[in-house]
Every structure is written in structure tokens, then in C-alpha cells.
Amino acid sequence: MQPLYHVLILTPTNFSAAMPTSTSVLDWVLSSNGRVASDHGGCALSLLPADDDVVLVLPPRLVSWHRVALPKVASARVRAALDGMLEDRLLDDPAELHLALEPGSRPGQTLWVAACNKAWLQAWLQTLEAAGRPATRIVPALWPTSAVGSEHGETVHWAHDEGNRVWLSTASPLGVRSIPLRENGSSTYGATSRLGADSSFGPASTFGDSSFGSLGSSTGRGPEYTLTAASDPATTSWFADPSITGLAEQVCNQRFDLMPTADWLLRCAQSDWNLAQFDLRLSSGARRTQRMRQGWRHFASAAPWKPARWALVALVLTVLGGVNAMAWKERSALQAKQQAIRQTLQSTFPEVGLVLDAPVQMQRELTRLQQASGTLSAQDLEGMLAFIAATEPGASLSSIDFLSGEARLGIGGLPDDRLLALQQAMASRGWQVSSDSGMLNVQAKAP
Incomplete structure (x- = not known):
């Protein structure tokens, strides 16, 4: 049986931070339930497969995360309140950034706020729209793992290729942070990476305390940094793209589970995050349709x-x-x-x-x-005339035309109401009766 709909999850190839063009290449995964991939690949916008829902995944270093205590304000003033609270934390003007609140949050709570370059995001949304693949949802590649009102959650490490460099991104209850991994076994973990360090995107990624252990050195071959896990193994996960698993395990001295890009994109789409908020918010009808599809997908596969x-x-x-x-x-x-x-x-x-x-x-x-025995039947003229005489004794016949069970009778001496009553009486006995200019057409039902 063919699936009722598809969801297409896509992101710029290698999580590129470049501005989109009509020839931009994307990594994508197609799923009929949002949990299992039915197909995946990489291609230009014009070659993307057919879909019902399009989920755009933002590269991890293009999103910064900020923990704020949002005051109780009206919904229309939430964005203005965020601008005022984050103005001193952001490297760019808040008006140039797109902001989004974490799922399930509301004014009066301490919550996570995602920030990304609005021009870059709008350019991608417009490019997808022009290609006939409008995004119905926007999700981050990584997000803080603590829920609203909680400071506890798992820690997720993910080694991946981004912008032609190998990066180790970490999500924990403290936030999200990305650091580059080097082939000589070292890492620049000591410095906080800037959002889009190889581009013009300004907001800094925030992480807070590190879930890695010490940065040390070994003798004999110069400075070498060894990364070891200091968090609880029961709540810590290590994932890496198959093409860079060896490098990640060498640098971090830690075993990584394989996580291809297609599976990671599926993981992102399964989150509750949706960055399409404020001025990028979908229409109420689109949100309703999206909720119905997500609800059906959850029911069909969860x-x-x-x-x-x-x-x-x-x-x-x-x-x-x-x-x-x-x-x-x-x-x-x-x-x-x-x-x-x-x-x-x-x-x-x-x-x-x-x-x-x-x-x-x-x-x-x-x-x-009946014909053989001489008995009258509904097909005979005698039966018709006998019924008319018994029903309307005052009726007079001016003409009779009978052929093969159908009679055309000229009836006089009856007012219109009495003629109508006669037609109804004959119809109740099985004759088909109609009148036309004083003529009564009578036909018995065919045997």
C-alpha cells in the first residue's frame, strides 16, 4: 500500500553556511512516517523528490542558544521583550536575527531562545518557495536537552562534517557548543567557537560548562589535547558520521556510534522544535494542517x-x-x-x-x-371503461382510440377536479394515466 504522504527533510550539503542559489545542493532524506527513511541522497533544488511536508534543518553553528527568564507579557510583545533581554548578549543587532522559543514555553518561565541570521534563513525559505518546495517546519540540528522548568537532561556529542571541516558538536542541559577536530589529534576546545566562524554570521554559540574533561598534552610529539567524557555514561551519547568516525575516536579517545547524515536529519525532524515563529510563523490553516499530519504520523509510527x-x-x-x-x-x-x-x-x-x-x-x-378464458384484465379496454363508469357515472366519452393495451379517451362532462380524482383512482389501480387537452391517455403496466 502506498503511504498517504511523505515528509522531506533537508539541509544544505555539509551543513554549509553559504547563501543559497538556484544551484545549491542539499542533503535530504524522504520518509513516509518521519521515523524511517524510505530514500535519501543529495542533489540540487530542482531535483528534489516529491513531498507533502518539507522540514528545513539548520546547521548547528548557525544557531546560538540563550537561557532567559521571560517576563509575563502579552504575546504581541514577546519579541520586543526578547530583543531587550538579549541585546547585550548578541554580537549582531537583534533586528537582524530570527528568534524562536523552545517548545511548550510561555511568558513567565525560564526557557531557551534560539537565534540565527534572519537574512540567511529568509533567503533559504524564499529559494525553497521558488523551487516549489515551501518549508512547513524549521528545526535545529542540535538543541539544549533540558526541557522547560528543568535543568536535567541527556548529553549528546555528534562528530560531523560541516563546511568541509570536522566538528564535534555537543548538546546538554547547559546549551549547545561546536568545536573543530584536527587530524593531528588536537582540538581547539579551549576557545568558544563563534557562530559561523568561517562566514559573516555573528552570534556566538553558548554552552556554559563543558561536558568534556581535561585538556592535556603528551610528551614526545608536541602539544596534544585529549578529550575524555566527564558526564554520566548512562545519559551521554556519542555519535559520528561514518566517514569521520576514526578521526573522532582518535581525538576524543572515545567510542562513537555510527550516525549517517540521513539518520541525523530524521532525528532532528522527530524533535518538538519549530523555529517558524514570530514574523516567520506559518498561517493558522497551515499550522492546523501541520498538527494534523504530525499527529497522524505520530499515531501511525510511535x-x-x-x-x-x-x-x-x-x-x-x-x-x-x-x-x-x-x-x-x-x-x-x-x-x-x-x-x-x-x-x-x-x-x-x-x-x-x-x-x-x-x-x-x-x-x-x-x-x-385470462385472454383464453375471456376474463377481463387490466390490458383490456372493457376493464378500463368499466372502472371509469363505476368511478364517475356522469362521465361521457366522445371518442375512443385503443391499441395494444393503450387507450386514448375523449372524456367530457367532468370538471377539472373530478377529472384529476379519476386519474388518481386509475393510477392507484395500476394504470398509467395522463391528460392532454381533454383527452385521457390510459396505459396498463406491462406484464
Whole structure:
């Protein structure tokens, strides 16, 4: 069975921070449920596969994270309040940045705020729109792992290729941070990386305290930095793109689980984040459609809903089974009645060999018997005239035209209401009656 819809998750190839063009190349993954990839690859915008939903994943170093205590203000003033609170923390003018609140947050709470370059984001949204692939959702590649009102969460390390360099990005309850990994076994972990250090994007990535251990050196070959995990192994995950796993394990002295780009994009799309807020917010109709699709996708694939899905399948099968049983019972009863009518016809009129339409054939045989015995029937003119005389004794006939069971009678001496009453009385006895300029057309139903 073909899936009802697809979700297309995409990001600039190698998480590039370059401004988009019509020939820009993207990494993408296609999924029918948002959890399992049905196809993936990399291509230009014009060659992207067909889709229903498009999710744009932002490169990790293009998003900075800021922890703020948002005051209780009206929804229309939230953005202005954020600008005032973050003005001293940002390297760029807040008006040049796009801001978004974490899922489930509201004024009066301490929450995470994502910031990214508005011009870059709007350029990509416009480019996707022009290519016929408008984004219905915007998500970050990494996000702080603490939820609203909590300071606890897992720590996720991810080694990946970004901008033709190998980076180790870390997300924890303290924020998100990216550091470059070098092939000589060293890392510049000691310096806070700037957002888009190889480009003009200004906001600094914030992380706070490090989840790595000490930075040390070994003798014999010059400075060498060794990264060791200091966080709880039970809540810490290490992932790396298969092409750079060896380098990441050498530098960090830590085993990494393989995580291809396609699987990482799926992971991003499964988060609750949506950066399409404030001036980039979708219309209410688009949000409603998006929620319905996300709800259906969650119901169709999420493990907690598996018993409900099986229950729904059982209910549908039960209903279908019941409907089929009732249909079979009704069909059997109808066939039994039809067989009884056929048997009645053949027992009453043995000369009928082939039964095609038992009621019609029985009427025809009955008409033949009436004609053979001289008995009047509804097909005879005498029967029509007798009924008219009995129903309207004052009616006078000026003309009679009869042929093959159809009579055209000129009736006089009756007002319109009495003529209409006569037509209704004859129709109730099975004749088809109509009037035309004082003429009454009467036809018996065909046997």
C-alpha cells in the first residue's frame, strides 16, 4: 500500500553556511512516517523528490542558544521583550536575527531562545518557495536537552562534517557548543567557537560548562589535547558520521556510534522544535494542517500507540467481518425468496422452461390465461371503461382510440377536479394515466 504522504527533510550539503542559489545542493532524506527513511541522497533544488511536508534543518553553528527568564507579557510583545533581554548578549543587532522559543514555553518561565541570521534563513525559505518546495517546519540540528522548568537532561556529542571541516558538536542541559577536530589529534576546545566562524554570521554559540574533561598534552610529539567524557555514561551519547568516525575516536579517545547524515536529519525532524515563529510563523490553516499530519504520523509510527493501532485494526476487521456476515445472510435470504418464486412459476405454469424474470413471466402467463378464458384484465379496454363508469357515472366519452393495451379517451362532462380524482383512482389501480387537452391517455403496466 502506498503511504498517504511523505515528509522531506533537508539541509544544505555539509551543513554549509553559504547563501543559497538556484544551484545549491542539499542533503535530504524522504520518509513516509518521519521515523524511517524510505530514500535519501543529495542533489540540487530542482531535483528534489516529491513531498507533502518539507522540514528545513539548520546547521548547528548557525544557531546560538540563550537561557532567559521571560517576563509575563502579552504575546504581541514577546519579541520586543526578547530583543531587550538579549541585546547585550548578541554580537549582531537583534533586528537582524530570527528568534524562536523552545517548545511548550510561555511568558513567565525560564526557557531557551534560539537565534540565527534572519537574512540567511529568509533567503533559504524564499529559494525553497521558488523551487516549489515551501518549508512547513524549521528545526535545529542540535538543541539544549533540558526541557522547560528543568535543568536535567541527556548529553549528546555528534562528530560531523560541516563546511568541509570536522566538528564535534555537543548538546546538554547547559546549551549547545561546536568545536573543530584536527587530524593531528588536537582540538581547539579551549576557545568558544563563534557562530559561523568561517562566514559573516555573528552570534556566538553558548554552552556554559563543558561536558568534556581535561585538556592535556603528551610528551614526545608536541602539544596534544585529549578529550575524555566527564558526564554520566548512562545519559551521554556519542555519535559520528561514518566517514569521520576514526578521526573522532582518535581525538576524543572515545567510542562513537555510527550516525549517517540521513539518520541525523530524521532525528532532528522527530524533535518538538519549530523555529517558524514570530514574523516567520506559518498561517493558522497551515499550522492546523501541520498538527494534523504530525499527529497522524505520530499515531501511525510511535511505539506507545502500537496497542491502539492493533486495537483499531481489530475493530476494523470485526466491523468488516460483521458487515460481510450480514450481507451473506441477506443475500442467502434473497436467493431463497427468488428460488421460491421460480418454483411457484414452474409449478403453476409447467410449460415455462427457462426462468429469466419470474414475476414478469408469471404476469404474462396469467394474461394469456385470462385472454383464453375471456376474463377481463387490466390490458383490456372493457376493464378500463368499466372502472371509469363505476368511478364517475356522469362521465361521457366522445371518442375512443385503443391499441395494444393503450387507450386514448375523449372524456367530457367532468370538471377539472373530478377529472384529476379519476386519474388518481386509475393510477392507484395500476394504470398509467395522463391528460392532454381533454383527452385521457390510459396505459396498463406491462406484464
